[in-house]
Amino acid sequence: MSNQDGWGKAPASAAGADGWGKPPAVSAVTSPTRGNNGAANGGWGSAPPSGSWNSSSNGAESWGKTPAPSAAPAPSAVPAPSEEDKKADPVEQVIEKVDNLTTEDDDVEITVKPKGPGLVADTEDVVEVKLSDLANDQQAELYSGIKTFEDLGLHPELLKGIYGMGFQRPSKIQEKALPLLVSNPPKNMIGQSQSGTGKTAAFVLTMLSRINYSLQAPQALCLAPARELARQIMDVIKEMGKYTPVETQFAIKESVPRGEKIKAHVVVGTPGTVMDLIKKNQLPVNNMRIFVLDEADNMLDQQGLGDQSLRVKSKMPADCQIVLFSATFSQTIRTFAHRVVPNANLISLKQEELSVDGIKQFYMDCKNEDHKVDVLIAIYGLLTVGQSIVFVRRRDVAAALAQRMTDAGHEVLVLTGAQDVTNRDQAMDDFRDGRKKVLITTNVLARGIDIAQVHLVVNFDMPLDGNFRPDPETYLHRIGRTGRFGRTGVSINFVHDQKSYEEMKAIEKHFGRVITRVPTEDYVEIEKILKKSVK
């Protein structure tokens, strides 16, 4: 994906005075390994922390099985290498080799053939894995992936949590990412896979595996771009960690009383609140072992949350493992991410692999803005087959549309950043628990939200970026609220004039996936087409 695309869009985070976005050499992995903190401090793969939870006689065994014990050198401040140095550097040579490999080279692009219907891991796709350090044989071994969660040598209580969630085997991204994520010494990761393929579970598992439960201090920090996503991630942490002694704490608005110091092992928050808590000495960071940026491209984008996320990151200890995950990384952000997260293992997707096949994409020609509302009201019955999310561009449009729908006798929820936190939490809970079927929202919920019953996503307005240009990344995240983990789903784009049509066409071209027209004149036909797709 690229910001320098067909629309001539300027890079989203064009280099400014602060040097943001200055292109480094993407594959310039310079220092061979990061510091080994986990093994020394009782995280994954170390001797078990003391304390009742770990005091069983086989505790050391159960914590100690590591997929990749490593004799990594201690961290060193490695100066940027010269071109000569790079040529001589075995890591550089491997990276160059990896860069030059073609699709025929199995060890770089792993094609998984379909094994059966229904699961994400079963879909045929291609994931590219680049290790920051192929000179380390054990790393290379991990690269081949795992087939079961047992292969990771996790603590039995953590395994129990995973199976308790109904996960029978790792998804594709989990197969590839988890062995690299949990190995020692901890390595940074930049990971990409399609929406709804299990990235959250991968980083949550890693966070839980890194904690020394005998140490009463924050050791894992995850930042998400929105309150609702932070709450969802926390649910996963609690569910997966329910047999462990993990203590958790939100760092979102109105979650930490003034002056109170956080002692919980895992903290999940939004960047502004987290930075605020660090500044006020309420969130100690000196014991942090893992720092996760979910929706990382969004979190690093200077137009968005970049500044705050980077300030939080700069407070992390030097040996803290940094993990970035997203379904999308534009070229500009990817380049920047490499600078922010040095020596990272990289899992990436090709442009043509970004779309989730299970999501059928349609568009409807509307006569004007007002007609869009009429059409939405007319297809309300379809919206309530399962649940639906309707995305609009602005908060006031969300409120006005909700009012029109309500006036027409239809029940809808609205959630935007304009509402107070109590209202937002209530709306999200009502939707998540299925009490209401239709949610009208802005991009605040475009990313990460995982609700299996969402069968339909409507782009009432096409997504635009900060420069009012079509925004394919946001489009992909929006439609990715349906079709989760191998399910099918439908997305409908409303276009009502030449401009919105062209915006849609630009997105269609970007992903090379056809967006099919559905007539707005014939509601019986609409119903037939959509009901067939919303199984």
Ligand SMILES: Nc1ncnc2c1ncn2[C@@H]1O[C@H](COP(=O)(O)OP(=O)(O)OP(=O)(O)O)[C@@H](O)[C@H]1O
């Ligand atoms: N191994 C697994 N087996 C079965 N279900 C899984 C597995 N891993 C994840 N899931 C489920 O798949 C759904 C989607 O996972 P998740 O939310 O982690 O996706 P994601 O890749 O983070 O998506 P997004 O890009 O939208 O943030 C969740 O409901 C999760 O519980």
